[in-house]
Amino acid sequence: MEHNKIIYDWLTFTSKIHSVHDIISLLGLSDVSFIRLERGMNGYPECLHFGGISICYGGREDMGVCCCMSGQGCRSFETYGNGDYDSLFATIIENYHDDGDKRQMNLTRLDVAYDDFIGLLDIDVISIETLKQNYVSRMEKWTVTNSSEGCSVGIGSMRSDIFIRIYDKKAERNRDDLDHWVRCEIQLRGSNAIGFAKLGGDICENYFGVLNNYLRFVVPSDKDTNKRRWKTAEWWDKFLDSYDSVSIFARPGVEYNIMHLDRYVFGQCAGAVKTMIDILGVGKFFRELRTAVNGRDLNPKYKDLKNQLGTSSDGILEFLRERGAE
Template identity: 45%
Template sequence: MENRIIYDYVTFSSQIHSPDDLIDILGLNGVSFDVSNGFYGYRSRLFFCGISIHFEGAPGMGVCVEMSGKGCRTFEEFGNGDYEGIFTLVRQHQPDGEMKITRLDVAYDDFSGKLDLFQLSQDTVENHFVSRFRDWQVIQGNKGGSVNHGSKSSNVYIRIYDKALEQKVALMHWVRVEIQMRKECAWGFIQLKDIIDKKFFSVLNEYLRYIVNDGSDSNRWRLPMVDYWADFVDYDDQVSIFAKPASDFNVAKLYEYITTQTSGACQTYIDMFGSDSFLSTIAAARKGKRLNPKYQQLKSEFLAHGDAILNYLGEHDETKRN
């Protein structure tokens, strides 16, 4: 997989849009949201696969859209994936207090091995870095490790962690560098007039660098960066690595794989031995075996939102046929 930069959490609110307006802005008219009790002082919430629309709050609270990492992938898969459209609206209306962005996470996914989490942890403990933060933390455990700079409650928080282990994806290098921005810093990020790649590294370099701590300069910010960090932040500004990966694996991709990659083999077996034999053979082949985590996650999502997903796929197929 190619290294990439993605949006991984987006929260914004509006005083001038209804929940239906925001569903339309997100391009999610084709899915069915569940209705439940709200959070953050809102009485009600619409929810679909990591996307929450909170409404019916106190006067002045407006309507709040919250997209987690999973929600961002859903936005890309089922919605229009138009982040810049959202940010343009916020830039137009935040100065007047009509809209507001309150959280924005941008993440770099390293699949190529640019960053060694063990080396980063060691260099952090040994103070081979400069940072705008007072707090840092190195965590190691059976669920993976992470190097954290800043406080979760502050307006900027940087987390570097083993995403492969968190997602239980075996035999691959996947280290994520995540910048979590809140309030004024999230607002500042979307106002920067440049490609997301340059904005990501600009913010990162402003807050954190790993250095050759040789004591040659009393101003540690002037010390040279260690080779691996210099290589990491040295990107080709002519080629963007911004991506909208949608779900790494989802119902639509499962459907596509079955209907395009395996349909011929399945149909041949059924023609020869019958559908009952086909189903019993599959069941026998899977007996006692654990599902790949991506399939298990897919089953969980289907149990929660099966009707909405089936409706979407049905409309999607109907559109293709027409």
């Protein structure tokens, strides 16, 4: 069973004092192979990419280098890099200045997420209470969206310095193997992002401190028209109290295992693989496959799986037997 946890799920920073090589070294990723993309991003003409980590460069001198780590990038940083957020934040803060002209490094976006696997957050209740406006917040905008990827509630604007999103991660990821997975994510930009990094100390305490400062679900009262005096909803209080019991900061690393590979090969690629085998025959198909991958470095996630299970090992055979029995 998964345990509730708090993670970093997006991180973007810029530097005018580091080269691309310096950034790679700072992240502890000198031993992995970055791929040079055909086109740049974020206004930069050049970009190197690895596992959700993009390092952009080649722009004007005052742009420096930009490093963007998506959720997948944060997991790659934790698995293949040093995963040392504290040291990274310390370096950014040391070279940050309130005066933009004197600023050498900047943290432009930071997402901190709480993953609930035990049912503290009911996305249906949250969406209903949001629609009824039974919450107190400094932010005026809100959205409730239902789609094929489940329900998502947004408080605030995605373009502002703080945006809170609560959504059905289980549905988004199509994780039928989990009973419950709801994510409550705080997206911080600009001064709020650097401000969170400067807090230091306990990330769990900082997360709940920021969340409680910007959002509180309440129980309506017929006797008082001032929502700020309404009692906090019991289920929201229980969620906030989870800091002391189940919530921990985690570096979960890359979320990839044999079941992910199984879904990809026998799910998304099954039709293409069968068609090629029908056209070429099994023997020629495998000869062509060996030629295609010969001398090419495997993606680190595939290397990890081979290290865990071996090649043509008893572990693989056991997995295939179990799959065939389903």
